[in-house]
Each structure stands twice: as C-alpha cells, then as structure tokens.
Amino acid sequence: MTCKMALRGIQDYLDDGLSGQETIEMDRHLEDCSSCRQALDEFRALQQMMRKLDRQPPPPDLELRIRVAASLHGERISLKRLVNELGDLMNPLAIPAFSGVFLTCLTFIVLLSTLFSGASLGSGDPDSALGLFTEPRARSLTMMPVVFGADLPFVTQPVTVKTLVGEDGRVIDYTVLSGPLDERSLEFLDRFLYFGVNMDPATFLGRPTVGTFVMTLSFYPTTQDRIDVRG
Amino acid sequence: MLNCEIGLDFLENEPALVDGLQVGSQEAFETLVRLYQAPIYNLAYRILGDSAEASEATQDAFVRIYKGIGRFRGECGLKTWIYKIAVSASLNRRRWWKRWKDNVPISLDSPLPSYGESSRFLEVPDRGQSPEAACSRRETEHTVQRALDALPAEYRTVIVLREIEGLSYEEIAETLSISMGTVKSRLWRARSQLRQRLRGLID
Numbered sequence: 001m002t003c004k005m006a007l008r009g010i011q012d013y014l015d016d017g018l019s020g021q022e023t024i025e026m027d028r029h030l031e032d033c034s035s036c037r038q039a040l041d042e043f044r045a046l047q048q049m050m051r052k053l054d055r056q057p058p059p060p061d062l063e064l065r066i067r068v069a070a071s072l073h074g075e076r077i078s079l080k081r082l083v084n085e086l087g088d089l090m091n092p093l094a095i096p097a098f099s100g101v102f103l104t105c106l107t108f109i110v111l112l113s114t115l116f117s118g119a120s121l122g123s124g125d126p127d128s129a130l131g132l133f134t135e136p137r138a139r140s141l142t143m144m145p146v147v148f149g150a151d152l153p154f155v156t157q158p159v160t161v162k163t164l165v166g167e168d169g170r171v172i173d174y175t176v177l178s179g180p181l182d183e184r185s186l187e188f189l190d191r192f193l194y195f196g197v198n199m200d201p202a203t204f205l206g207r208p209t210v211g212t213f214v215m216t217l218s219f220y221p222t223t224q225d226r227i228d229v230r231g
Numbered sequence: 232m233l234n235c236e237i238g239l240d241f242l243e244n245e246p247a248l249v250d251g252l253q254v255g256s257q258e259a260f261e262t263l264v265r266l267y268q269a270p271i272y273n274l275a276y277r278i279l280g281d282s283a284e285a286s287e288a289t290q291d292a293f294v295r296i297y298k299g300i301g302r303f304r305g306e307c308g309l310k311t312w313i314y315k316i317a318v319s320a321s322l323n324r325r326r327w328w329k330r331w332k333d334n335v336p337i338s339l340d341s342p343l344p345s346y347g348e349s350s351r352f353l354e355v356p357d358r359g360q361s362p363e364a365a366c367s368r369r370e371t372e373h374t375v376q377r378a379l380d381a382l383p384a385e386y387r388t389v390i391v392l393r394e395i396e397g398l399s400y401e402e403i404a405e406t407l408s409i410s411m412g413t414v415k416s417r418l419w420r421a422r423s424q425l426r427q428r429l430r431g432l433i434d
Contacts, residue, residue, distance in 0.1 A: 011419050015393075015400070042426050045433035050394040050425075053375060054368075058272035062286050066264050066293040073294055 001029040006036045014043055114205055136165040136213040137200040155185045158218040161193065167208040169199045177214070192217075245309050252300040264293060270396065271317040277391040278321040280380045285321075292320040307405045314398070314406045318388055325384060371432060378428040386421035393418055 006029045012018045013026050030037045159179025166172045171193045179185070202211025251259025271292055276285035295316050303312055379387050392398045392406060403414045426433065 011415065011422065017400075042430070042433050043422055046422060046426055046429060047394060049371070049375065049429070049433060050390070051397075053277075053372060053395060055269065055273045056276045056282070056285070058268050058289065059282070059286055062272065062289060063264055063268055065286070066268065066290050067261070069290050069294050070260060070297045073297060 001025045003029075003033060003036055006030070006033065007039065010036075010040055010043055013040065014047060132205070134203045136169070136202045136211040138197070138213070138215070139169065139200050140198045142196045142198075155180060155188055155217075155219055158216055159185075159189065160214065160216045161189065162212060162214045163193060163197075165199050165201055165211050165213050167201050167210060169201045169208075170194070171197050171199070172210070246305075249300070249303060249305070249309060253303070260297065263296070267313055268293070271313070274314070274317055274391060274396055275321040275324070277376070277379060277395055278318070278384070278388060279325050280376055284324055288317070288321040288324040291324065292317040295320060308402075311402050311405045314392070314396070314402075315408070318392070318406060322384060322388070374432060375429065378425055381428065382421055382424055386417050386424065389414060389417040390421035390425070 006026060009018060009022065009026055013023070018026060030040060157179055160177040161174045161179075162177055163171045163174040174189070174193050176186075176189070199213065201208040203209060248259055248262060252263060268289060272285055272289045275288040275292070276282060279285050279288060292313075296313060299316070303309070307315075379391070382390070388407065389403060392403045393400075398406065400411055400414050403409075403418075404411050407414070409417075
C-alpha cells in the first residue's frame with residue numbers, strides 16, 4: 001500500500017469503514033510509515049477532541065418559549081380550521097344563494113333597460129309584448145299612388161319582396177325575391193311600396209326600430225281595388 | 232427523572248409518539264421537546280456558534296416540526312427527520328444572522344463579544360476540575376468552536392453531525408439529502424481543514 005492510498009483510506013479506518021483485509025493492509029503500512037502514522041494520530045486526536053466537547057445546555061427558558069411559539073401557531077391552525085369548517089357549512093347554501101343573487105341582478109337589469117329605453121310599462125296595445133323584439137306588421141295598403149301616378153300597367157304575376165321597414169313604419173328599401181324585374185314593374189313596385197304601404201314598425205324593448213318584412217303581393221287589375229298580401 | 236415527568240409509552244415507542252403528535256396531543260409534543268431540545272440546541276449552537284441564535288433556531292425548528300408532523304410519513308426515522316429540520320433552521324438562521332450582523336454598525340460602547348453575547352460559551356459545567364484544568368478546557372472549547380466557525384457551512388454541518396452528534400454516514404446523507412460520497416468528501420475536507428487549524432492543540 002502506498003502513502004497516497006493510505007491517506008485516502010484514513011477516514012474509513014477512523015470510522016471503521018474498512019474491510020478486514022483493508023484494515024490489515026493499513027495496519028501493515030502504518031507500522032512502516034511514520035508520516036502516515038502521524039497523520040492518523042492527528043486525525044484521531046481531532047476526532048477525540050471533538051467528541052469530548054461539552055454539550056451546551058439549552059437555556060432554562062427555551063422549553064417554555066418553544067411551547068409558547070407552538071401554541072401560538074396551534075391557535076392560528078385552530079382559527080384556520082374553524083374558517084374551513086364554516087366554509088364547509090356554507091357550501092350547501094352557496095348554489096341557492098348564488099342563484100338568488102343572479103336572478104335578482106338579471107331582473108334588475110331587464111327592468112332598468114326597459115325603463116331607460118323610454119318604453120311605457122303600460123302598453124296601449126295589449127298584444128305587444130314589452131321588453132321583447134316584435135316584427136313589423138302591415139297596417140294599411142293603398143293603390144292610390146299607383147293609380148294617380150301614371151298609366152302604369154299592373155304587375156300581373158305574384159311578386160315576393162323583402163322590405164326594410166324604418167322606425168316610422170315606412171318602407172326604406174326592398175328587394176324582389178321572386179317576380180318580374182323589368183323596369184316598368186320595378187317602377188310600379190317603387191310607387192306602391194314607398195308610397196302606398198303603411199306599417200307598424202318593429203320594436204325592441206318597446207322602442208321602434210328598423211326591421212325586415214317579407215310579403216307576397218298579387219294584384220288584380222280588373223277590380224283595381226283588390227290586393228292579396230301574404231307575409 | 233425524565234421518565235417520571237413524561238409519558239413512558241412515548242419514550243419507548245416512537246410510532247406512538249408520532250401518532251400522538253399527528254393527532255395534536257399536547258403530551259406527545261412535550262415529550263418530543265424534552266427529548267430533543269438539548270440535542271437540537273447543541274447542534275444549532277455548533278453550527279451557529281452563538282447561544283442566542285441557537286435558541287432562536289431551536290424554537291424555529293420545533294415550530295416547523297409542530298407544523299409539519301402531519302406530513303411525516305416515516306420514510307426516514309423520526310430522529311433523522313427532526314435533525315433535517317434542525318439543520319435547515321440553523322442554516323437559515325445563520326444566513327439571516329450573517330446578513331444582519333454584516334449590516335449592523337457596532338457601537339464603541341457595546342460590550343466586547345467575548346464578555347457579551349458569547350458569554351454563555353464560557354459557561355462550562357463544574358466537573359470538580361481544578362481551576363487550571365477548567366481554564367484549559369474553556370480555551371480548547373473556544374479554539375475548536377472558532378475553527379468550526381471558520382469552516383464553510385456545508386463542511387461544518389457534516390462534521391458536527393458526525394463527530395458531535397454521532398450520526399452515521401447514512402443518517403447524515405438522509406438528514407442533508409446528499410449522497411454518501413458527498414458526505415465522505417465533505418467530512419474529509421472538514422477534517423483536513425480542522426487538522427490544519429488546530430494543529431497546535433492536537434500535536
């Protein structure tokens with residue numbers, strides 16, 4: 001065994017970590033090598049000196065301080081536990097309570113928006129639903145603008161139009177979905193829809209608004225005063 | 232005397248002590264404090280080199296034990312688990328204390344350290360020694376503690392656990408969550424450095 005190997009093994013030798021064979025080899029080396037023996041003696045002396053150090057007695061009040069600190073912490077834990085238990089107790093009530101609050105808020109919002117929209121709660125028309133959207137409805141149709149305008153021929157085929165009805169109940173624009181699209185027919189429809197149709201406008205939360213209305217018109221030129229409207 | 236004051240069951244039966252602690256038994260906690268306050272204080276004292284700081288670290292360690300005992304699952308022994316917490320509390324305290332000490336100006340009127348904060352260091356129990364022997368012992372104690380203080384914290388912790396607290400390599404490795412190889416290498420370096428510093432005493 002070399003001195004380098006011996007030095008490497010000194011710690012295990014001190015701490016009884018060498019095998020039997022290694023211990024024998026180490027002993028043999030130490031008998032022959034004074035410098036390794038001196039190193040071992042020094043490490044052993046250090047070890048014994050440290051093991052003989054007096055154990056420092058804890059201060060007399062330390063035990064009491066530990067108990068006080070632990071009990072303070074214990075009180076905090078108890079408080080936390082109490083809060084948790086209260087939370088558990090409240091849990092079954094949470095959903096009904098939340099639902100109640102939610103419904104109250106919803107009702108309040110709907111009520112407020114109805115009030116701020118300017119709509120009257122007392123409606124003159126028992127059929128119109130307050131707070132909801134209503135479609136435009138045809139109030140009156142007249143052929144007067146067409147008859148007195150010019151000698152326009154009647155549109156003899158049924159025509160389906162999609163009209164955009166303004167807040168005042170007048171037709172703002174229209175699109176022919178089916179029916180004749182020639183210039184004369186469109187002029188006829190212009191006069192009839194823009195000047196001969198009067199409608200109830202669409203409403204939202206009781207307030208007039210722009211809406212669309214699709215209708216199919218069939219004109220009867222022979223009687224001149226009959227118009228069938230479906231829509 | 233200890234057995235008269237505390238529950239015998241807990242002393243003889245570690246699982247019963249752990250069970251008692253986990254259900255919040257006051258008696259179990261008192262038993263634990265009485266069993267471990269001296270070793271933890273001594274360990275903290277050797278790591279920190281100051282009695283007041285060692286007291287604080289011991290207190291911190293017991294509060295942590297009290298808080299954490301519910302999570303103790305017995306993967307390691309109770310002693311190892313407690314030492315792990317004590318070492319951690321001491322090292323934390325040391326870091327905090329070192330920063331604080333470095334930032335606090337020292338008044339010229341404050342007492343000298345050897346007669347002030349470290350005065351407990353000189354309190355060696357009377358063993359019927361002659362005054363000369365007691366004085367020599369105090370000096371040795373002081374010199375060794377200074378040499379320990381001069382070691383890096385990781386070396387000091389390992390050698391204190393091994394030589395003063397008498398833990399095995401395996402226990403040290405578990406306590407510090409390091410490998411056995413690291414324990415051995417740190418211990419060797421700590422011993423080598425102490426041998427250099429204390430050559431005058433061990434020759």
